[in-house]
Amino acid sequence: MRAVWLNAILLRPWLTLALCLLLVVMAAVGSKNLYFRGDYKIFFGPGNEQLQAYEDMQSIFSKSENASIVIAPDEGDVFSPQTLALIKDYTEEAWRIPYATRVDSMTNFQHTSAEGDDLLVEDLFEDPQGMSQDEIQNARRVALSEPALVDKMVAADGKAVMINITVQLPDEGLDQAFRDVAGAVRELSNALSQTYPNHQFYHTGVVYMNDAFMTSAENDASTLVPLMFLTVVLMLWLLLRSFTGTLSTVIVLITTIAATMGISGWMGVFLSTATVNVPTLVMTLAVADCVHVISSMLYGLRQGKSKAEAIRYAMELNLMPVFITSVTTAIGFLTLNFSDVPILADLGNLTAVGIMLAFVLSVTLLPALLLLLPMRVAVKQQTSSGRMEAFAEWVITNHKRLLPFTVILTLVAIGATLKNEVNDQATEYFKPSMPFRFAADYQEEHISGMATMDFGLFMGEPSALNKPDNLQIVADFTQWLRAQPEIDHVSSISDTFKRLNQNMHGDDQSYYRLPEDRELAAQYLLLYEMSLPFGLDLNNQVNLDKSATRVMATLQNLGSKEFTAFEQRALDWLAQRAPNIEVRASSPSLMFAHIGETNMASMLRGTVLALILISCLLVIALRSWKMGAISLLPNLLPAGIGFGIWAVISGQINMGLSVVMSMSLGIIVDDTVHFLAKYQRARREGADAEQAVRYAFSSVGRALWITTVVLVSGFAILSLSNFGVNADMGMLTGIIILVALAVDFLFLPAFLMVFDKKSVNKEDNADDTDKKLQATV
Amino acid sequence: MIRIRSFKPLFSALLSLLLVVQVQAQTAEEKGLAIAKERKQRDLGWQDNQAEASMILRTASRQEIERRMRLLTLEVKDDGDKGLTIFDQPADVKGTAFLNYSHAIEPDEQWMYLPALKRVKRIASKNKSGPFMGSEFAFEDLSSFEVEKFSYKYLRDEQYEGMDCFVIEQQPAYEHSGYTKLITWLDKEHYRAQKVEFYDRKDSLLKTLTMHDYQLYLDKYWRPMKLSMKNHQTRKSTDLITHELQFRTGLSESDFSQAALKRAK
Known part of the structure; x- marks a missing residue:
């Protein structure tokens, strides 16, 4: 055959x-x-619970995918006529961004106030350049005390503002849509930075997160792939001549x-x-x-x-x-x-x-x-690689010291793995040098985090939101959220009700509280709805039949553990306080926070299966149960030690790392197979463990060294990726492959020499065997 | 005034283009205006009417709810009509009444009576393009057709649902309109709007309104019994269904006063 x-x-x-x-x-x-998809939803399967919750929430309320622009004047105060004019211009122009359905900013915030029996509903800064200094100061006071604005649309210290563009993206061609939006916003920023110099523009939000995903994929394709290619050619030339x-x-x-x-x-x-x-x-x-x-x-x-x-x-x-x-x-x-x-x-x-x-x-x-x-x-x-043989002799001589030494080192490293922590946070996938990460960090430092968590509170029957009990729960929940240290901002309909109640009573501060009966609440809401301009409706906060509301929280950029813990705390609070209200939490940040842990759990199952399959294959290939069993050690240890080293380097396990274990297992097994196959061959021919180790080193030592160099270079190149999931995956896999070689060269021979002492074939004397073996090389 | 420097060349290019188009298409705009005038002319003199109506609001996932209301309208010469809306459903807003004096180019004047507060509140806002009761209809979509509300351009003749139609482009004259333009299909026989497309500020198709089941009143005035508005961007839709409509019911100015708001139930 x-x-x-x-x-x-x-x-x-x-x-x-x-x-x-x-x-x-x-x-x-x-x-x-082939086509490219870079949107963040590709990280989630169609059955993903958090993705479903997110999409449900988006269809019940309006969509919340957004591009945000953080604007900071060099002078440091956004309440200058110049900066206000910029914000207003930006807000107006932003309506022309592709797929934009809503633009929110400090200037077009619908400020309500009372004038006798008149309810005034108007932009907070309608005509900034026509405003007197007094009027500006007045509006400034409103902005910095308005819960809907401060810490979200404007920094509490007045040094930066955010403009939020909500986009309604098509289901088809999502990628191109994201690109179009990101491009158009960038263009608008450029255009306006000409008219208004001395302002810095930063772009964040889901749109730019996607943009960053796509950019990093493009970077990988255009830099890493050619780099790898060059490296491979160079290495081939060096190795093969x-x-x-x-x-x-x-x-x-x-x-x-x-x-x-x-x-x-x-x-x-x-x-x-x-x-x-x-x-x-x-x-x-x-x-x-x-x-x-x-x-x-x-x-x-x-x-x-x-x-x-x-x-x-x-x-x-x-x-x-x-x-x-x-x-x-x-x-x-x-x-x-x-x-x-x-x-x-x-x-x-x-x-x-x-x-x-x-x-x-x-x-x-x-x-x-x-x-x-x-x-x-x-x-x-070719002069036989004397170095490899010298190395083999060194290992053989020192094997009694090597074994305990490597065992201790291994135990220490494996102990360190416990310090690793699963953490998936989309912004941290990007290196700080990437514009998106830079912008997200800036936003977090000056206004608020980029992480969001939306709570849908479903009260069962139509108009149930207007019931005083339910409104009270929404208000209490809002207040509870605001008291949490993780929270930067909460946007809630209960604030609107309170403000309207105050407006309806001649702006009397003492009426800044919830309306006391259902009809009143319903009528306030109707009145308010009727007064809102195009695009700034309440659909993003209240559902169609007013049986549900969405409370939108902005959080610091937390690790996924803290993030999911916070989610649980909030859900527990609501379950206890309002058992009759059905609650769902969702957001892209939450999707990423959960995927890390569920993915880790499933990949552990995958790794176990990989280990079983590969070990079976080794038993068959080596035709020995014993060798198959021994192979477990050099196959498993590298991952353990590798993750231990990782705990020291970083300690953060993202979704890319969850696959490293089973992926690297398949690769490092090769070294073991080669080494054990040669060892076993020598043993079958009658050599004792020491001779067999010597034979194994001299026959495959160099090859293993070479393939390890190639593999480690390959994964090292992957670790240069700007995208954390790929970079970390490359780096840890590289480390594990390197460790695998060390295990095969230091631990495995020592282990074999100590524990594989059984009979040497008595009929051959050792020297003969050695000679025979040398001839077969 | 703030000028965006980088848009300047674009603006001047557009402007010169506009001038060229204007010279060549003078007739298209004249024709558009003439058609609009004829449309208005045919609908003059109906005086007042009262309707019972339902609004069916639907989300993208086809959930729907119904709201019921009565609509009283008074024809006003040379200005927008006056309208009084009394809400019957949902129950918690029953009796809430909304009075609207629509104007062609000025903001509308609006008052609302809140029975739970027992007060009339004037709403001062520029919300003409805002949604009416959370529906896909904006105030400006529902208020009466006035020639001064738009500038016009006749585009073409076209068949729509078996009817010969004029297709007219209308640009809102109101500064704070949410639309850049409307494309209207008017049947040539009766000058009734059959379909309207609304384009948003980024000039993409936002909504389409279709009129169904036109009925003739007083041998002269056509009214659709169903208005169907579809939002293409959010995929929400709203139907406005007229259950009953009566003309010349004897309503007068005094029925559309703030004082009348409280009486309306």
């Missing part, structure tokens, strides 16, 4: 080449179906990636902030296959074999190991399907596809290419 396959390739290299390329092109054509070898590998990599992305298109999987890095990952993982094959071939050539013979030798030697390692790596990536984050599942599936394609191409296309392309090799025995 194997012979047929090899002969087919070696006898008909052109046909093989043509067939491979044909299939690759057929697959690659699928990339015409063969132009043909490098070129063939590059061709295999390119065809693998083209076919993978094409298949992604055929499967209908879109490109996203996560999958945009599939080429980088596939490149990293596929390089190893090619390096193994080509190194063996070069070895054969140097031994004086003909090219065809050398290829045959390389193929026969590598087919099985490359297959096994590809399968284990693919399994690791496939368990990303356990993730609650759809794009991480996509990432896993596509990478798995890419890995298996890389395997297929490196045993078909690669040998065909190597056969067809000219190749010169100096017949020169």
